[in-house]
Amino acid sequence: MTPTDTTLTSQDPVTLPAPEAAPAPVPPPVSPLRAFWAEYRESWIAVIALAVVVLVVLAALLAPWITPQDPYDIANLSLMDARRPPGYVGAEGYTHWLGTDANGRDLLSAILYGLRISLQMGLVAGLVALSVGTTLGLVAAHSGGRIETAIMRIVDLQLSFPAILLALVLVAMLGQGKGQLIAALVAAQYAYFARTAYGAAAAERRKDYVEAAHSVPLSARRIVFRHILPNIMPPLIVVATVQIANSIALEATLSFLGLGLPVTEPSLGMLISNGFQYMMSGRYWISIYPGIALIILIVAINLVGDQIRDQLNPRLKR
Amino acid sequence: MSDPHLVIDRVSKRFDPRVTLGDRIAARLGARVELRGVQAVRDVSLAIAPGETLGLVGESGCGKSTLGRMAAGIMAPTSGTVRLEGRPVMSPGGTKLTTRVQTVFQDPFASLNPRMSVGEILAEGPVAHGLTTRENARDYVAGWLDRVGLDRSYVGRFPHQFSGGQRQRIAIARALAMQPDVLVCDEPVASLDVSIQAQIINLFLKLRRELGLTYLFISHDLGVVRHISDRVAIMYLGRIVEIGTADALYADPRHPYTQALLASVPRLMTEDAVGAEFAPIAGEIPSPLAPPPGCPFHTRCPAAGPRCVAEMPDLVPTGAQRVACHLYTGGVELAA
Numbered sequence: 001m002t003p004t005d006t007t008l009t010s011q012d013p014v015t016l017p018a019p020e021a022a023p024a025p026v027p028p029p030v031s032p033l034r035a036f037w038a039e040y041r042e043s044w045i046a047v048i049a050l051a052v053v054v055l056v057v058l059a060a061l062l063a064p065w066i067t068p069q070d071p072y073d074i075a076n077l078s079l080m081d082a083r084r085p086p087g088y089v090g091a092e093g094y095t096h097w098l099g100t101d102a103n104g105r106d107l108l109s110a111i112l113y114g115l116r117i118s119l120q121m122g123l124v125a126g127l128v129a130l131s132v133g134t135t136l137g138l139v140a141a142h143s144g145g146r147i148e149t150a151i152m153r154i155v156d157l158q159l160s161f162p163a164i165l166l167a168l169v170l171v172a173m174l175g176q177g178k179g180q181l182i183a184a185l186v187a188a189q190y191a192y193f194a195r196t197a198y199g200a201a202a203a204e205r206r207k208d209y210v211e212a213a214h215s216v217p218l219s220a221r222r223i224v225f226r227h228i229l230p231n232i233m234p235p236l237i238v239v240a241t242v243q244i245a246n247s248i249a250l251e252a253t254l255s256f257l258g259l260g261l262p263v264t265e266p267s268l269g270m271l272i273s274n275g276f277q278y279m280m281s282g283r284y285w286i287s288i289y290p291g292i293a294l295i296i297l298i299v300a301i302n303l304v305g306d307q308i309r310d311q312l313n314p315r316l317k318r
Numbered sequence: 319m320s321d322p323h324l325v326i327d328r329v330s331k332r333f334d335p336r337v338t339l340g341d342r343i344a345a346r347l348g349a350r351v352e353l354r355g356v357q358a359v360r361d362v363s364l365a366i367a368p369g370e371t372l373g374l375v376g377e378s379g380c381g382k383s384t385l386g387r388m389a390a391g392i393m394a395p396t397s398g399t400v401r402l403e404g405r406p407v408m409s410p411g412g413t414k415l416t417t418r419v420q421t422v423f424q425d426p427f428a429s430l431n432p433r434m435s436v437g438e439i440l441a442e443g444p445v446a447h448g449l450t451t452r453e454n455a456r457d458y459v460a461g462w463l464d465r466v467g468l469d470r471s472y473v474g475r476f477p478h479q480f481s482g483g484q485r486q487r488i489a490i491a492r493a494l495a496m497q498p499d500v501l502v503c504d505e506p507v508a509s510l511d512v513s514i515q516a517q518i519i520n521l522f523l524k525l526r527r528e529l530g531l532t533y534l535f536i537s538h539d540l541g542v543v544r545h546i547s548d549r550v551a552i553m554y555l556g557r558i559v560e561i562g563t564a565d566a567l568y569a570d571p572r573h574p575y576t577q578a579l580l581a582s583v584p585r586l587m588t589e590d591a592v593g594a595e596f597a598p599i600a601g602e603i604p605s606p607l608a609p610p611p612g613c614p615f616h617t618r619c620p621a622a623g624p625r626c627v628a629e630m631p632d633l634v635p636t637g638a639q640r641v642a643c644h645l646y647t648g649g650v651e652l653a654a
Contacts, residue, residue, distance in 0.1 A: 208429035217414035
């Protein structure tokens with residue numbers, strides 16, 4: 001009944017056709033970043049979108065040097081030039097390519113300065129929301145039990161409210177100002193990061209390499225931040241891209257409603273709002289051009305985010 | 319046998335589903351909600367002597383990996399304790415207290431963090447526990463890479479650049495770098511090619527010789543287990559049904575399950591075996607959600623009788639090994 005004759009005899013090393021060979025040559029390492037870029041390049045829409053984002057960011061950063069006018073220096077403004085259509089050559093002798101607003105500001109300059117503020121608010125709020133939300137999601141996934149339930153139910157509750165509603169209430173409560181606005185944007189958006197981080201971390205912590213880390217044993221903090229966090233970055237990067245675009249839109253909305261930044265720091269939303277009253281009187285450019293700038297920026301960021309998501313999602317791989 | 323080294327003392331593990339209020343209401347309303355837990359390991363005791371290799375064999379789902387995880391201090395038992403030289407491996411709160419029991423996992427594609435280099439993977443634990451310093455980590459890691467037959471130049475590479483066998487060597491080096499006394503190997507060759515399996519088994523044998531390691535070697539492969547083990551324990555549905563020295567157990571299996579397992583091993587055709595069919599074990603392994611009463615094997619056992627349904631057999635010395643079967647303790651009929 002027992003297969004004694006042909007099973008291995010105990011303790012003798014197994015003889016192999018090949019000796020304990022030198023391990024097979026390892027393929028030369030390809031930088032993952034380079035591989036990522038090679039794939040990214042395949043989509044020309046995504047490349048254009050990325051170029052637009054880069055261009056807009058550069059233009060916003062360099063605004064003081066490339067604009068013909070500092071639109072917020074009252075001394076520069078001439079009421080004679082107010083509400084002029086695109087292409088008008090003003091008293092200063094240069095062409096207002098996008099026209100001027102009610103105070104005689106050059107709209108192109110105002111848009112570039114507005115982009116600075118919009119981008120700044122979107123980036124800061126997005127990144128703060130990323131770190132706050134990710135930390136909460138990781139803590140929830142790692143601790144489990146009541147802490148997990150408490151954090152995730154709050155997050156769920158918040159996700160059931162429209163972000164704009166929450167931001168409106170918070171701005172009304174906190175008052176105006178950059179810090180307050182960022183706080184409101186973060187509060188409205190961290191939940192998306194918490195959800196994503198929680199879901200990804202909950203899947204990741206069941207994997208063998210996390211068990212291996214527990215087996216050493218390593219501290220919970222090290223396991224969460226050194227092992228789990230780097231492995232859940234891909235989905236977080238995707239959410240971050242989209243949420244930065246959303247922060248910019250949300251900030252513009254709040255400013256349009258007059259609840260955003262103070263008048264001294266006009267963002268795109270405020271420019272749109274300022275021109276709104278002239279829309280029906282044919283002076284469309286005061287509102288429309290800042291609006292187009294906003295749309296181009298948000299669409300471009302979203303396209304870049306879409307492409308990154310497609311590349312990081314193994315299920316969409318051909 | 320010298321003094322026991324790693325002692326698994328009446329350990330049980332039960333996995334309870336997370337039952338929410340909603341589940342309870344749904345169950346009350348007649349929905350089929352699973353409120354029962356899975357009894358993965360039931361009252362298992364084992365002792366492993368220093369330098370000994372204990373093979374743990376069983377079908378998928380019999381609880382052998384769960385037992386291994388508890389022995390390695392990754393998972394807290396529901397009841398019972400695991401001790402190394404008399405000291406518990408895990409605190410009651412579920413914190414692992416020792417670094418001297420380490421683990422090698424089954425799937426080397428899952429057990430290495432894909433975002434860390436080989437050097438980081440190997441150095442992390444030893445640096446965190448003061449076995450080496452950050453400055454000396456490179457030499458330290460290189461020494462362990464030598465030991466497992468990998469080139470020192472691999473420290474900067476990432477797991478995805480290696481084959482399965484090389485990855486398993488990295489995983490073994492990671493465990494060894496913690497300078498353990500006991501290595502829990504959870505199916506360490508099951509996911510490798512057969513030729514690579516032999517290399518890794520030889521590596522385990524070499525390391526045991528050189529470092530005096532103690533192994534708890536979990537596998538479903540009877541040939542591999544026999545080759546490496548001093549003693550073998552057969553597990554079925556969360557319980558040890560037979561345990562003995564490898565030679566005795568393979569030469570004279572007593573438990574009907576062990577007999578059936580050994581009979582079902584495919585083997586080379588010898589003259590008299592040409593045309594003979596393997597004897598597969600009838601039926602399926604019962605669900606651990608609803609383990610049968612009495613002897614867990616009675617639903618598939620050719621020799622089962624009424625006593626097997628009514629009464630759980632204990633592990634008792636039978637021949638050269640210990641067996642949990644009524645056949646050897648008064649028969650399968652109910653006592654009058």
